[in-house]
Amino acid sequence: MGARVAIGTVKGGFLLRLHGKGNTTLEGPFFKGWKVTSFAQDHKGTYLVGTASDVYGTALQRSQDLRKFKQVEQGPAYPQDGKRKLNQIWRILATRDALWAGVDEAGLFRSLDGGMSWHPVEGLNEHETRSAWQPGAGGLCAHAILAHPTDPNRLYCGISAVGTFRSDDGGATWEPKNDGVPVILEDAEHKGIGYCVHALVLDPDEPDTIYRQDHRGMYKSTDAADTWVPIENGLRERSFGFPIAVDPKTRALFCVPLESDEYRMPSEGKLRVFRSTDRGDSWHPLTRGLPQDNAYGGVLRSALTTDDGSGVYLGTTSGTFHYSTDAGESWNKLDAIFPRILTVQAFGEE
Amino acid sequence: MVPRVDIRLPSVMEPVVGGELRFHVEAATLRDALDAAISRHPALEVHLFDETGSFRRHVLCFHNETNSRWLDGLDGKVEDGDTVTILQAVTGG
Numbered sequence: 001m002g003a004r005v006a007i008g009t010v011k012g013g014f015l016l017r018l019h020g021k022g023n024t025t026l027e028g029p030f031f032k033g034w035k036v037t038s039f040a041q042d043h044k045g046t047y048l049v050g051t052a053s054d055v056y057g058t059a060l061q062r063s064q065d066l067r068k069f070k071q072v073e074q075g076p077a078y079p080q081d082g083k084r085k086l087n088q089i090w091r092i093l094a095t096r097d098a099l100w101a102g103v104d105e106a107g108l109f110r111s112l113d114g115g116m117s118w119h120p121v122e123g124l125n126e127h128e129t130r131s132a133w134q135p136g137a138g139g140l141c142a143h144a145i146l147a148h149p150t151d152p153n154r155l156y157c158g159i160s161a162v163g164t165f166r167s168d169d170g171g172a173t174w175e176p177k178n179d180g181v182p183v184i185l186e187d188a189e190h191k192g193i194g195y196c197v198h199a200l201v202l203d204p205d206e207p208d209t210i211y212r213q214d215h216r217g218m219y220k221s222t223d224a225a226d227t228w229v230p231i232e233n234g235l236r237e238r239s240f241g242f243p244i245a246v247d248p249k250t251r252a253l254f255c256v257p258l259e260s261d262e263y264r265m266p267s268e269g270k271l272r273v274f275r276s277t278d279r280g281d282s283w284h285p286l287t288r289g290l291p292q293d294n295a296y297g298g299v300l301r302s303a304l305t306t307d308d309g310s311g312v313y314l315g316t317t318s319g320t321f322h323y324s325t326d327a328g329e330s331w332n333k334l335d336a337i338f339p340r341i342l343t344v345q346a347f348g349e350e
Numbered sequence: 351m352v353p354r355v356d357i358r359l360p361s362v363m364e365p366v367v368g369g370e371l372r373f374h375v376e377a378a379t380l381r382d383a384l385d386a387a388i389s390r391h392p393a394l395e396v397h398l399f400d401e402t403g404s405f406r407r408h409v410l411c412f413h414n415e416t417n418s419r420w421l422d423g424l425d426g427k428v429e430d431g432d433t434v435t436i437l438q439a440v441t442g443g
Binding site for chain 2: 030031032033034053054055056057058059061069071073075077078079080081082083084085086
């Protein structure tokens, strides 16, 4: 096998290469001292990287090789009226016709010129419920963006702690879609929001099926987010967590439950990835090769990912990195200690 | 003759300015010097100033030995050989 995995931490980015037979090489840090918060690659092969600093603010970078970077001068930005601040670029998604960026303070931006200039998606950013949007513990952030694989008009955006929104007109208008999920911050006026979605993934075969790791548990929708039902068989009390990922090859789902929203670390000091091979009907723990003693680092919402070669990759808040090359059956720990890992993104071979 | 001012940036800015952490600009005022630095490296602007147009909270700008926050704005004159230094405020433990 061969795979490249980009790792974003609070103190820089790294590029891991897996050459097979356990051989790995690691490049970096790039953007040393900066948070590296998101990675994506567009259809022309250009990488987009979100960077941030508590001191120096947030910017979007473009790169052809993840070695040399050029900052996008007209990147996602709020007007200079001081009303909103751009704190972090959480998610970048490339669709056929556009690039999308979800940010904190919550908002969605779109580029129609390959990422050179970005414009706010007003239909979401100025949504009629906006005044009632409240942050979660991780901030008020638009962290999930999904695009229907064949219908360019259908998009989803997940915002904490507001909920999941759907657009059926290419992003012009958006509607909250959270029926079936318990509300967490109920608003007196706007009943459709106040939901703490943590992560979203689309089913690779059924584009109206979406899986949702929520603050209140694991959920599935088979009707394009109109309604949600819990899918927690096997997760039991461990349904709180942040990331969810799907293996595009085996269709397996992966999540990393934590011990409740109160504690937010693996239960019993055991780092367990849970896998579902039946589209969420049941979940089973994967432990082979993962630390089962004294492991208290959690996995953030963007720090679990898959590739198309049965690779599964995760980074922890403790800076350890674990990977599987067999769809989660067994795991290896990279011989490295990173800063707190914020995001992990797998890319194909060069 | 327009004064020549030395701009100094913190090392963490290296990827933002392609490694050029020290350079000279020609400017008559502190504001002109900052504008000239941004003109040379447009990517700098978003890192120095926030959505109100003010310096970011933890960004310090020194004109020679004087913190710009103690100056009466940025319109004071600069002289040939002056230094404008960007620093990160030391906050937290």
